Amino acid sequence: MRISKPRTRAAGLIASALFAAFGAWALLSASNVEAKRQADKRAEGLAAWGQVYGVLTHPRCINCHTATNYPQQGDERRRHAVNVLRGPDGHGVVGLNCVSCHQKANADSTGVPGGPDWHLAPLSMRWQDENDQPLPSDEVCRQVKDPRRNGNMSPQALIKHNAEAELVLWAWEPGRRPDGTVRSTPPVSHEEFVAATRRWVEAGTPCPSGK
Amino acid sequence: MAKYQLNVNGQSREVSADPSTPLLWVLREDLKMTGTKFGCGVSACGACTVHVAGVATRSCVVPIALLGERPVVTIEAMAQDPVGRAVQDAWVEKDVVQCGYCQSGQIMTAVALLRHTPRPTDANIDESLGGNLCRCATYVRIREAVHLAAQKLK
Numbered sequence: 001m002r003i004s005k006p007r008t009r010a011a012g013l014i015a016s017a018l019f020a021a022f023g024a025w026a027l028l029s030a031s032n033v034e035a036k037r038q039a040d041k042r043a044e045g046l047a048a049w050g051q052v053y054g055v056l057t058h059p060r061c062i063n064c065h066t067a068t069n070y071p072q073q074g075d076e077r078r079r080h081a082v083n084v085l086r087g088p089d090g091h092g093v094v095g096l097n098c099v100s101c102h103q104k105a106n107a108d109s110t111g112v113p114g115g116p117d118w119h120l121a122p123l124s125m126r127w128q129d130e131n132d133q134p135l136p137s138d139e140v141c142r143q144v145k146d147p148r149r150n151g152n153m154s155p156q157a158l159i160k161h162n163a164e165a166e167l168v169l170w171a172w173e174p175g176r177r178p179d180g181t182v183r184s185t186p187p188v189s190h191e192e193f194v195a196a197t198r199r200w201v202e203a204g205t206p207c208p209s210g211k
Numbered sequence: 212m213a214k215y216q217l218n219v220n221g222q223s224r225e226v227s228a229d230p231s232t233p234l235l236w237v238l239r240e241d242l243k244m245t246g247t248k249f250g251c252g253v254s255a256c257g258a259c260t261v262h263v264a265g266v267a268t269r270s271c272v273v274p275i276a277l278l279g280e281r282p283v284v285t286i287e288a289m290a291q292d293p294v295g296r297a298v299q300d301a302w303v304e305k306d307v308v309q310c311g312y313c314q315s316g317q318i319m320t321a322v323a324l325l326r327h328t329p330r331p332t333d334a335n336i337d338e339s340l341g342g343n344l345c346r347c348a349t350y351v352r353i354r355e356a357v358h359l360a361a362q363k364l365k
Protein backbone atom coordinates (compact mmCIF):
# COMPACT_ATOMS: atom_id res chain seq x y z
CA MET A 1 0.00 0.00 0.00
CA ARG A 2 1.38 3.37 -1.07
CA ILE A 3 0.95 6.29 1.22
CA SER A 4 1.25 9.83 -0.22
CA LYS A 5 3.80 12.07 1.28
CA PRO A 6 2.18 14.98 3.19
CA ARG A 7 3.74 17.59 0.84
CA THR A 8 2.37 15.92 -2.28
CA ARG A 9 -1.05 15.63 -0.73
CA ALA A 10 -1.08 19.31 0.22
CA ALA A 11 -0.14 20.29 -3.33
CA GLY A 12 -2.99 18.21 -4.67
CA LEU A 13 -5.44 19.85 -2.30
CA ILE A 14 -4.24 23.32 -3.28
CA ALA A 15 -4.55 22.50 -6.97
CA SER A 16 -8.07 21.19 -6.43
CA ALA A 17 -9.02 24.27 -4.47
CA LEU A 18 -7.60 26.53 -7.14
CA PHE A 19 -9.47 24.62 -9.83
CA ALA A 20 -12.72 24.87 -7.91
CA ALA A 21 -12.16 28.56 -7.26
CA PHE A 22 -11.47 29.17 -10.94
CA GLY A 23 -14.61 27.30 -11.88
CA ALA A 24 -16.68 29.29 -9.45
CA TRP A 25 -15.15 32.53 -10.69
CA ALA A 26 -15.85 31.56 -14.29
CA LEU A 27 -19.45 30.67 -13.47
CA LEU A 28 -19.93 33.85 -11.46
CA SER A 29 -18.34 35.89 -14.17
CA ALA A 30 -20.59 34.39 -16.84
CA SER A 31 -23.68 35.03 -14.74
CA ASN A 32 -22.50 38.58 -14.09
CA VAL A 33 -22.10 39.11 -17.82
CA GLU A 34 -25.59 37.74 -18.42
CA ALA A 35 -27.04 39.88 -15.63
CA LYS A 36 -25.35 42.96 -17.06
CA ARG A 37 -26.63 42.08 -20.52
CA GLN A 38 -30.17 41.75 -19.15
CA ALA A 39 -29.85 45.01 -17.25
CA ASP A 40 -28.60 46.81 -20.36
CA LYS A 41 -31.42 45.34 -22.43
CA ARG A 42 -34.00 46.45 -19.85
CA ALA A 43 -32.46 49.92 -19.70
CA GLU A 44 -32.62 50.20 -23.48
CA GLY A 45 -36.21 48.97 -23.43
CA LEU A 46 -37.19 51.46 -20.76
CA ALA A 47 -35.54 54.29 -22.69
CA ALA A 48 -37.49 53.24 -25.77
CA TRP A 49 -40.69 53.07 -23.74
CA GLY A 50 -40.02 56.60 -22.54
CA GLN A 51 -40.16 57.78 -26.15
CA VAL A 52 -43.36 55.81 -26.76
CA TYR A 53 -44.95 57.24 -23.61
CA GLY A 54 -44.03 60.75 -24.75
CA VAL A 55 -46.04 60.18 -27.92
CA LEU A 56 -49.00 58.48 -26.27
CA THR A 57 -49.43 61.35 -23.82
CA HIS A 58 -49.18 64.04 -26.50
CA PRO A 59 -52.51 65.84 -26.98
CA ARG A 60 -52.91 64.47 -30.52
CA CYS A 61 -53.13 61.00 -28.99
CA ILE A 62 -54.30 61.33 -25.41
CA ASN A 63 -57.20 63.68 -26.19
CA CYS A 64 -59.21 60.66 -27.33
CA HIS A 65 -57.90 58.27 -24.64
CA THR A 66 -59.83 59.87 -21.79
CA ALA A 67 -61.26 58.24 -18.68
CA THR A 68 -64.37 60.41 -18.84
CA ASN A 69 -67.54 60.47 -20.94
CA TYR A 70 -66.12 63.14 -23.26
CA PRO A 71 -63.11 63.67 -25.52
CA GLN A 72 -60.75 66.62 -25.27
CA GLN A 73 -59.41 69.02 -27.85
CA GLY A 74 -56.51 71.41 -28.30
CA ASP A 75 -52.99 71.36 -26.93
CA GLU A 76 -54.35 72.47 -23.57
CA ARG A 77 -56.57 69.37 -23.65
CA ARG A 78 -59.77 71.24 -22.82
CA ARG A 79 -63.09 69.42 -22.72
CA HIS A 80 -64.48 69.01 -26.26
CA ALA A 81 -66.84 71.80 -27.19
CA VAL A 82 -70.51 71.43 -28.11
CA ASN A 83 -71.38 68.95 -25.36
CA VAL A 84 -69.85 66.06 -27.29
CA LEU A 85 -70.23 62.79 -25.37
CA ARG A 86 -68.49 59.41 -25.55
CA GLY A 87 -71.72 57.49 -26.19
CA PRO A 88 -72.21 53.75 -25.82
CA ASP A 89 -69.35 52.68 -28.10
CA GLY A 90 -67.02 55.67 -28.20
CA HIS A 91 -68.54 57.08 -31.40
CA GLY A 92 -70.68 59.74 -29.73
CA VAL A 93 -74.45 59.69 -29.29
CA VAL A 94 -76.93 59.44 -32.13
CA GLY A 95 -77.50 62.91 -33.52
CA LEU A 96 -74.13 64.02 -32.21
CA ASN A 97 -71.70 61.37 -33.41
CA CYS A 98 -67.99 61.98 -33.87
CA VAL A 99 -68.57 61.72 -37.62
CA SER A 100 -71.25 64.40 -37.45
CA CYS A 101 -68.28 66.74 -37.87
CA HIS A 102 -65.09 64.66 -38.26
CA GLN A 103 -64.84 63.33 -41.79
CA LYS A 104 -62.45 60.75 -43.25
CA ALA A 105 -59.73 63.35 -43.74
CA ASN A 106 -58.76 66.70 -42.27
CA ALA A 107 -61.02 69.54 -43.35
CA ASP A 108 -58.43 72.29 -43.37
CA SER A 109 -60.82 74.82 -44.90
CA THR A 110 -63.07 74.53 -41.85
CA GLY A 111 -60.45 73.54 -39.29
CA VAL A 112 -62.01 70.24 -38.30
CA PRO A 113 -59.55 67.34 -38.02
CA GLY A 114 -60.53 64.03 -39.54
CA GLY A 115 -59.50 60.48 -40.21
CA PRO A 116 -61.15 57.13 -40.91
CA ASP A 117 -63.66 56.06 -38.27
CA TRP A 118 -62.99 58.96 -35.93
CA HIS A 119 -63.86 57.84 -32.40
CA LEU A 120 -62.77 57.68 -28.77
CA ALA A 121 -60.62 54.83 -27.53
CA PRO A 122 -62.52 52.50 -25.20
CA LEU A 123 -62.20 53.08 -21.48
CA SER A 124 -59.93 50.04 -21.16
CA MET A 125 -57.41 52.03 -23.21
CA ARG A 126 -57.65 55.21 -21.17
CA TRP A 127 -54.35 56.96 -20.56
CA GLN A 128 -55.75 59.56 -18.19
CA ASP A 129 -57.38 59.57 -14.80
CA GLU A 130 -60.86 60.89 -14.17
CA ASN A 131 -59.43 64.34 -13.45
CA ASP A 132 -58.06 64.51 -16.98
CA GLN A 133 -54.46 64.03 -15.84
CA PRO A 134 -52.19 61.66 -17.81
CA LEU A 135 -51.62 58.35 -16.02
CA PRO A 136 -48.03 57.67 -14.90
CA SER A 137 -45.67 55.94 -17.30
CA ASP A 138 -45.77 52.58 -15.49
CA GLU A 139 -49.58 52.43 -15.55
CA VAL A 140 -49.83 53.28 -19.24
CA CYS A 141 -47.07 50.77 -19.98
CA ARG A 142 -48.89 47.93 -18.23
CA GLN A 143 -52.14 48.85 -19.97
CA VAL A 144 -50.60 49.04 -23.43
CA LYS A 145 -49.11 45.56 -23.23
CA ASP A 146 -52.08 43.89 -21.55
CA PRO A 147 -54.08 42.01 -24.23
CA ARG A 148 -57.18 42.18 -22.05
CA ARG A 149 -57.06 45.97 -22.22
CA ASN A 150 -55.27 46.76 -25.48
CA GLY A 151 -57.67 45.17 -27.94
CA ASN A 152 -56.04 41.73 -27.69
CA MET A 153 -52.83 42.87 -29.34
CA SER A 154 -49.59 40.90 -29.02
CA PRO A 155 -46.31 42.83 -28.79
CA GLN A 156 -45.76 42.27 -32.52
CA ALA A 157 -49.28 43.49 -33.23
CA LEU A 158 -48.49 46.63 -31.23
CA ILE A 159 -45.59 47.38 -33.57
CA LYS A 160 -47.85 46.92 -36.59
CA HIS A 161 -50.59 49.04 -34.99
CA ASN A 162 -48.22 51.90 -34.26
CA ALA A 163 -46.74 51.63 -37.74
CA GLU A 164 -49.92 51.39 -39.78
CA ALA A 165 -53.14 52.31 -37.96
CA GLU A 166 -54.65 55.28 -39.74
CA LEU A 167 -55.67 57.18 -36.62
CA VAL A 168 -52.13 56.71 -35.27
CA LEU A 169 -50.68 58.09 -38.50
CA TRP A 170 -53.05 61.04 -38.26
CA ALA A 171 -51.15 62.34 -35.21
CA TRP A 172 -48.27 63.34 -37.51
CA GLU A 173 -50.54 64.93 -40.10
CA PRO A 174 -53.16 66.58 -37.91
CA GLY A 175 -54.08 69.39 -40.27
CA ARG A 176 -54.89 72.99 -39.50
CA ARG A 177 -56.81 74.66 -36.73
CA PRO A 178 -59.78 76.90 -37.58
CA ASP A 179 -57.41 79.90 -37.43
CA GLY A 180 -55.25 78.32 -40.15
CA THR A 181 -52.27 77.45 -37.96
CA VAL A 182 -50.91 73.92 -38.07
CA ARG A 183 -51.66 71.62 -35.15
CA SER A 184 -48.73 70.43 -33.09
CA THR A 185 -47.38 66.90 -33.55
CA PRO A 186 -45.87 64.38 -31.08
CA PRO A 187 -42.33 64.96 -29.80
CA VAL A 188 -40.64 62.43 -32.11
CA SER A 189 -41.23 61.53 -35.76
CA HIS A 190 -43.47 58.63 -36.68
CA GLU A 191 -40.42 56.64 -37.83
CA GLU A 192 -38.74 57.20 -34.46
CA PHE A 193 -41.97 56.24 -32.70
CA VAL A 194 -42.20 52.94 -34.55
CA ALA A 195 -38.49 52.24 -34.02
CA ALA A 196 -38.88 52.94 -30.30
CA THR A 197 -41.89 50.62 -30.14
CA ARG A 198 -39.82 47.91 -31.82
CA ARG A 199 -36.88 48.38 -29.43
CA TRP A 200 -39.26 48.25 -26.48
CA VAL A 201 -40.86 45.03 -27.77
CA GLU A 202 -37.47 43.44 -28.51
CA ALA A 203 -36.37 44.26 -24.99
CA GLY A 204 -39.35 42.29 -23.66
CA THR A 205 -41.78 45.24 -23.15
CA PRO A 206 -40.27 46.30 -19.79
CA CYS A 207 -42.27 48.76 -17.72
CA PRO A 208 -40.96 51.29 -15.23
CA SER A 209 -41.37 50.43 -11.58
CA GLY A 210 -44.44 51.95 -10.02
CA LYS A 211 -44.48 54.14 -6.94
CA MET B 212 -63.46 74.82 -59.10
CA ALA B 213 -64.49 71.21 -59.58
CA LYS B 214 -67.67 69.44 -60.56
CA TYR B 215 -69.49 67.28 -58.06
CA GLN B 216 -72.39 64.92 -58.60
CA LEU B 217 -74.53 64.98 -55.49
CA ASN B 218 -77.50 62.95 -54.33
CA VAL B 219 -79.70 65.39 -52.44
CA ASN B 220 -83.12 64.26 -51.20
CA GLY B 221 -83.02 61.41 -53.67
CA GLN B 222 -82.29 63.60 -56.66
CA SER B 223 -79.05 63.76 -58.59
CA ARG B 224 -77.66 67.28 -58.68
CA GLU B 225 -74.48 68.52 -60.30
CA VAL B 226 -72.67 71.48 -58.85
CA SER B 227 -69.45 73.27 -59.65
CA ALA B 228 -67.67 74.43 -56.52
CA ASP B 229 -64.31 74.97 -54.92
CA PRO B 230 -63.37 71.69 -53.14
CA SER B 231 -63.09 73.51 -49.83
CA THR B 232 -66.65 74.88 -49.96
CA PRO B 233 -68.74 73.61 -47.05
CA LEU B 234 -71.74 71.48 -47.96
CA LEU B 235 -73.97 74.09 -46.30
CA TRP B 236 -73.07 76.74 -48.86
CA VAL B 237 -73.46 74.36 -51.76
CA LEU B 238 -76.99 73.62 -50.54
CA ARG B 239 -77.91 77.21 -49.90
CA GLU B 240 -76.09 79.07 -52.66
CA ASP B 241 -75.80 76.59 -55.51
CA LEU B 242 -78.92 74.51 -55.01
CA LYS B 243 -81.01 77.31 -53.42
CA MET B 244 -82.16 75.02 -50.66
CA THR B 245 -82.31 77.56 -47.87
CA GLY B 246 -84.12 75.44 -45.29
CA THR B 247 -80.75 74.49 -43.84
CA LYS B 248 -79.49 77.44 -41.81
CA PHE B 249 -76.15 79.04 -41.18
CA GLY B 250 -75.69 79.64 -37.47
CA CYS B 251 -72.09 79.65 -36.31
CA GLY B 252 -70.04 78.13 -39.12
CA VAL B 253 -67.95 76.09 -36.68
CA SER B 254 -70.32 73.20 -35.89
CA ALA B 255 -71.09 74.69 -32.50
CA CYS B 256 -74.81 75.35 -32.83
CA GLY B 257 -76.35 72.63 -35.01
CA ALA B 258 -78.51 74.95 -37.13
CA CYS B 259 -76.92 73.52 -40.30
CA THR B 260 -77.68 69.87 -39.49
CA VAL B 261 -78.52 67.60 -42.42
CA HIS B 262 -78.32 63.83 -42.82
CA VAL B 263 -75.32 62.44 -44.69
CA ALA B 264 -75.70 58.72 -45.32
CA GLY B 265 -78.23 58.71 -42.51
CA VAL B 266 -75.96 60.42 -39.98
CA ALA B 267 -76.92 63.81 -38.56
CA THR B 268 -74.08 65.97 -39.88
CA ARG B 269 -73.01 69.57 -39.43
CA SER B 270 -72.97 70.75 -43.02
CA CYS B 271 -71.07 73.94 -42.21
CA VAL B 272 -67.82 72.06 -41.56
CA VAL B 273 -67.94 69.40 -44.27
CA PRO B 274 -66.02 70.48 -47.37
CA ILE B 275 -67.81 69.33 -50.48
CA ALA B 276 -64.69 67.42 -51.54
CA LEU B 277 -65.06 65.10 -48.53
CA LEU B 278 -68.72 64.24 -49.18
CA GLY B 279 -67.96 61.51 -51.70
CA GLU B 280 -70.97 59.57 -52.93
CA ARG B 281 -72.86 59.73 -49.66
CA PRO B 282 -76.50 60.81 -50.06
CA VAL B 283 -77.66 64.01 -48.40
CA VAL B 284 -81.11 64.56 -46.91
CA THR B 285 -82.22 68.02 -45.84
CA ILE B 286 -85.16 69.57 -44.00
CA GLU B 287 -86.90 70.05 -47.37
CA ALA B 288 -87.47 66.27 -47.54
CA MET B 289 -88.89 65.85 -44.05
CA ALA B 290 -92.53 66.51 -44.94
CA GLN B 291 -92.48 63.42 -47.17
CA ASP B 292 -90.73 61.25 -44.61
CA PRO B 293 -92.91 59.38 -42.07
CA VAL B 294 -90.61 60.16 -39.15
CA GLY B 295 -89.97 63.68 -40.38
CA ARG B 296 -93.71 64.29 -40.79
CA ALA B 297 -94.42 63.02 -37.28
CA VAL B 298 -91.74 65.29 -35.84
CA GLN B 299 -92.99 68.33 -37.75
CA ASP B 300 -96.58 67.64 -36.67
CA ALA B 301 -95.47 67.30 -33.06
CA TRP B 302 -93.53 70.56 -33.41
CA VAL B 303 -96.73 72.32 -34.52
CA GLU B 304 -98.89 70.64 -31.91
CA LYS B 305 -96.53 71.59 -29.08
CA ASP B 306 -96.01 75.05 -30.54
CA VAL B 307 -92.28 74.54 -30.16
CA VAL B 308 -91.01 77.33 -32.32
CA GLN B 309 -90.37 80.85 -31.14
CA CYS B 310 -88.10 82.61 -33.65
CA GLY B 311 -87.61 79.34 -35.51
CA TYR B 312 -84.11 79.87 -36.82
CA CYS B 313 -82.60 76.75 -35.23
CA GLN B 314 -85.60 74.51 -35.80
CA SER B 315 -84.59 72.86 -39.06
CA GLY B 316 -81.42 71.64 -37.36
CA GLN B 317 -83.35 70.58 -34.26
CA ILE B 318 -85.81 68.60 -36.38
CA MET B 319 -83.07 66.89 -38.39
CA THR B 320 -81.36 65.77 -35.20
CA ALA B 321 -84.67 64.69 -33.65
CA VAL B 322 -85.44 62.57 -36.71
CA ALA B 323 -82.00 60.92 -36.54
CA LEU B 324 -82.61 60.17 -32.86
CA LEU B 325 -86.06 58.66 -33.42
CA ARG B 326 -84.85 56.47 -36.27
CA HIS B 327 -82.22 54.98 -33.97
CA THR B 328 -84.12 55.15 -30.67
CA PRO B 329 -87.88 54.99 -31.21
CA ARG B 330 -88.64 55.37 -27.48
CA PRO B 331 -86.11 57.92 -26.27
CA THR B 332 -85.79 58.91 -22.64
CA ASP B 333 -85.37 62.49 -21.50
CA ALA B 334 -81.64 61.75 -21.17
CA ASN B 335 -81.48 60.42 -24.75
CA ILE B 336 -83.14 63.59 -26.02
CA ASP B 337 -80.95 65.90 -23.97
CA GLU B 338 -77.76 64.14 -25.07
CA SER B 339 -78.64 63.89 -28.75
CA LEU B 340 -79.99 67.41 -29.05
CA GLY B 341 -77.38 68.82 -26.69
CA GLY B 342 -75.42 70.13 -29.66
CA ASN B 343 -78.38 71.99 -31.14
CA LEU B 344 -78.61 75.39 -29.54
CA CYS B 345 -81.79 77.46 -29.31
CA ARG B 346 -81.35 81.10 -28.34
CA CYS B 347 -85.06 81.24 -27.51
CA ALA B 348 -84.52 78.37 -25.06
CA THR B 349 -87.39 76.25 -26.32
CA TYR B 350 -85.67 73.15 -24.99
CA VAL B 351 -88.53 72.00 -22.76
CA ARG B 352 -91.01 72.14 -25.64
CA ILE B 353 -88.50 70.43 -27.94
CA ARG B 354 -88.24 67.55 -25.49
CA GLU B 355 -92.04 67.30 -25.21
CA ALA B 356 -92.38 67.33 -28.99
CA VAL B 357 -89.86 64.54 -29.45
CA HIS B 358 -91.78 62.41 -26.96
CA LEU B 359 -95.04 63.24 -28.76
CA ALA B 360 -93.54 62.30 -32.13
CA ALA B 361 -92.35 59.01 -30.65
CA GLN B 362 -95.90 58.30 -29.47
CA LYS B 363 -97.32 59.14 -32.89
CA LEU B 364 -94.89 56.73 -34.53
CA LYS B 365 -95.84 53.77 -32.30
